[in-house]
Amino acid sequence: MKTITESFGSMVFDERVMKATLSASVYSSLEKTIHEGARLDATVADAVASAMKDWAVLRGATHYTHWFQPLTGITAEKHDSFITPSPDGGVIMEFSGKELIKGEPDASSFPSGGLRATFEARGYTAWDPTSYAFIKDNTLCIPTAFCSYGGEALDKKTPLLRSMEALNRQALRILRLFGNSTAKYVHTSVGPEQEYFLIDKEMYLKRKDLVYTGRTLFGAKPPKGQEMDDHYFGVIKPRVAAFMEDLNQELWKLGVLAKTEHNEVAPAQHELAPIYTTTNVATDHNQLTMELLQKTASRHHLVCLLHEKPFAGVNGSGKHNNWSMTTDDGSNLFTPGATPYENAQFLLFLCAVIKAVDDYQDLLRISVATAGNDHRLGANEAPPAVMSIFLGNELTSILEAIETDTPYFAEKRSKMKLGVDVLPKFTKDTTDRNRTSPFAFTGNKFEFRALGSSDSIACVNIMLNTAVAESLKIYADRLEHAKDFPSALHAMIRKTIKDHKRIIFNGNGYDDTWIREAVKERGLLNYRTTPDCLPHLLDQKNVELL
Secondary structure (H helix, E strand, C coil), X not given: CCCHHHHCCCCEECHHHHHHHCCHHHHHHHHHHHHHCCCCCHHHHHHHHHHXXXXXHHCCCCEEEEEECECCCCCECCEEECEEECCCCCEEECCCHHHHHEECCECCCCCCCCCCXXXXXXXXXXXCCCCCEEEECCEEEEEEXXXXXXXXECECHHHHHHHHHHHHHHHHHHHHHCCCCCCCCEEEEEEEEEEEEEEEHHHHHCCHHHHHHCCCCXXXXXXXXXXXXXXXXXXXXXXXXXXHHHHHHHHHHCCCCEEEEEECCCCCEEEEEECCEEHHHHHHHHHHHHHHHHHHHHHCCEXXXXXXXXXXXXXXXXXXXXXXXXXXXXXXXCCCCCCHHHCHHHHHHHHHHHHHHHXXXXXXXXXXXXXXXXXXXXXXXXXXXXXXXXXXXXXXXXXXXXXXXXXXXXXXXXXXXXXXXXXXXXXXXXXXXXCCCCEEECCCCEEECCCECCCCCHHHHHHHHHHHHHHHHHHHHHHCCCCCHHHHHHHHHHHHHHHHHHHECCCCCCCHHHXXXXXXXXXXXXXXXXXXXXXXHHCHHHHHHC
16 A cells, blocks of 8 residues: 555656656756746647656546636536557557647537627637646546637636736735845745535435535424534544545545545534645645545545535535735745734735725625525624624734834733643734634735635635735835835835725624624625625726726
C-alpha cells in the first residue's frame, strides 16, 4: 500500500511530473507561462501534449477531455479517445498541442444569459496552464476556459482569471509605492470549508421530497435534534470514518489538499476543509470535492446532500470562503504584524477591502444568492443577508484612532491561564471570533461565511477580487501623483475610514436591533431573497465594475 506522500498528486500532471518528462527548455518556457503569463509557443504545446499523453496512458487513461465550468454551477466534459488510425488497420495513441490548447464543444445548450441564440452554436475551450491536468475515471482532464465564437465568456473560470489578473496588477502598483521592487505577482489564496450531510441511501430513497428537491418538505421533527450540541466535534462514527478515509484517498490522488474533517453541529452533518491554495486552483478543487463527496458516498451506500437547508430545525450547510492576498515570495498582505497600528501597508490593504465590501455589498449578496441559501441565511450560525465586516476590538480601535487623530494605546497581549500547572500557557488573541458576521477578519485573512454549500466559489471570488482591485486602483492613481507620500497615505486611510465605517460591525448579527440599525441608520442593504437582489446586478456601477 502506498504512503500518503507517494499517492498524493499521483493522478496530477504537476511540476514534479513536468520536470521529469519535459526537456529543460520546454519546462522553463511552460513555467514562465504558468507563473508570469508569458505566451505559450506552439512547439512547447506539442511537447507538453506528447508528454502529458504518455504519462496519462501509462496510468490507464484512454480518453482526454477539456474540463470546464459553464454557468450551470457544475463542471462539464466531452471525452475524446487518444486513438488515431494507422496505415496497417490498427490504431496509435496520439495527442497534439493543438488538441491540448483548444477544443470546440457546442456552446448553444449551456446557459449564456441571453448572450447567444440557439443558432449561434460554436464555442471554444482554451487550456488553463495555471491549473494542473489530472486523471479522473481513466480520462485525462485538462482544466479550460469556455467562451463563445464571439469571445464572450460562457463560464466561471474566465472572469475569475480576469479578476485575479486585475487584482494582481493593482496590488503590485501599491507594493511598488511602498518600495517593494522584488514581488513579481500577487495572487489571492482561498481555503473553502465545505459542509455537507450524509444519510443512509435506503432511508433517502423513501423520502421523495429529498430525492426530487434535495430537502425535506414535510414531516414530524425528530425526537432528538441538535439541542445538546453533542454532535459537534463528536466522535466520528465508523461508517462515516470509512467514508472520510476513502474520500481523502481520492482527493489526495488528485492533489486536493484535504486537511481537516469533523462532525458539524447538526446530526449527520460534517465538514471538510482544505489547505489554502491559489483561488483558481481552489475553485477547481472545490468542484472536484463536491463531485467526489457524492460519488464516494454512493460507494458506501450513503447519499451526500449539498443542499443549503435540507432539514428544518437544524443547521444548514455553508461554505466558508477564507480569502487572503499573498505575494509570490509568500508574504501575506493581511498579516498585521506585532504592531498593526504602525503597519501602513497592512492598513491600506485593509482599507481597500473595507471600501470594496461597502461599495459592492449588493454584488457580494448576489454572489451567494440561491433559493437554497435564502433558507439558510440569518440563523443557526449562518450570517444574515445584511453585509457587514467584523474586525475585532484591536483593529477597530486602531481605525477609530486614525479617524479621530488621537493616540492609540496598544492592548497588552495576555497569557491564557487555565488554572492547571501541567497545561501550557499561550498568548491570547487580541480579539474574539464572530460566528454571525458575514465577512470577518480572522488574524491574517477574511472569512466570507455567506456562501452556500452547493455553490461554486468562483462567483464570490470574482466579485471580491474585482471590487478590491478597483479600491486599490483608486488608491494607486492618487498616491502615484502625491508630492508627499506619507501625508497622502495617511489622508487616504483616514478618508476611507470616515466614508466606509458604517460597514464595520462587531456585534451580534442575529439581533433584530442590529438589522434595524443597519438598514435605517447606516443605510446598508438587506436583500433577504434571491429575487430581491438579482435585479441589482444590472445597476450601472455594477455593470461598469464587471
